[in-house]
Amino acid sequence: MEEYPLHGETDGGHEALIGEEVVVDEGGSHHEAASPMDVSGEMFLWTLFTFSLVAVLLSKIAWKPILAGLDNREETIRKSMDDAEKIRMEMAALDGNRRKVIADADDKAKEIVGRSRQAGMEAERVIKDKARQEAGILIENASREINAARDKAAAELRKQSVETALALAGKLIGENLDEEKQRRLTDRLISQL
Numbered sequence: 001m002e003e004y005p006l007h008g009e010t011d012g013g014h015e016a017l018i019g020e021e022v023v024v025d026e027g028g029s030h031h032e033a034a035s036p037m038d039v040s041g042e043m044f045l046w047t048l049f050t051f052s053l054v055a056v057l058l059s060k061i062a063w064k065p066i067l068a069g070l071d072n073r074e075e076t077i078r079k080s081m082d083d084a085e086k087i088r089m090e091m092a093a094l095d096g097n098r099r100k101v102i103a104d105a106d107d108k109a110k111e112i113v114g115r116s117r118q119a120g121m122e123a124e125r126v127i128k129d130k131a132r133q134e135a136g137i138l139i140e141n142a143s144r145e146i147n148a149a150r151d152k153a154a155a156e157l158r159k160q161s162v163e164t165a166l167a168l169a170g171k172l173i174g175e176n177l178d179e180e181k182q183r184r185l186t187d188r189l190i191s192q193l
Contacts, residue, residue: 162189
């Protein structure tokens with residue numbers, strides 16, 4: 001059996017058709033070879049059987065595990081999204097708590113500063129009052145000491161004045177008084193002043 005190429009050439013009374021293969025056997029009869037585009041019933045059944053067999057095998061071996069893996073993956077993604085939403089909500093709650101704690105701390109700090117300022121002003125007032133009282137006491141004590149010193153100095157001055165006056169009077173009178181008489185006379189004159 002001879003095969004001729006598909007070129008549309010003629011060779012010794014045999015011709016080839018374009019796009020088809022012509023087979024010439026020794027008896028000189030022509031018949032066409034099967035084209036890949038030709039559908040035969042037997043080939044269709046074998047293809048259908050092979051496809052069904054592969055489909056059944058794939059469904060048992062590959063599709064169920066693949067679908068189970070995809071379901072697991074979908075569940076994992078769904079759980080991750082739920083967890084992410086929970087975390088977002090918890091973070092929002094924590095952020096709210098953080099802001100509340102900061103606001104409370106700020107209020108407490110302001111309150112402490114206010115109390116400290118008030119305590120400082122109260123301490124200043126107490127210190128000033130105490131200083132005024134101590135200054136008053138010091139002035140009063142100084143005044144007493146001054147008065148006592150003045151009274152003492154005045155008494156001493158009177159005594160010396162009387163003694164001087166008696167001494168002068170004694171010289172004038174010419175009488176010499178003894179010490180006992182002079183002291184009595186001095187005491188009497190001092191009490192009269």
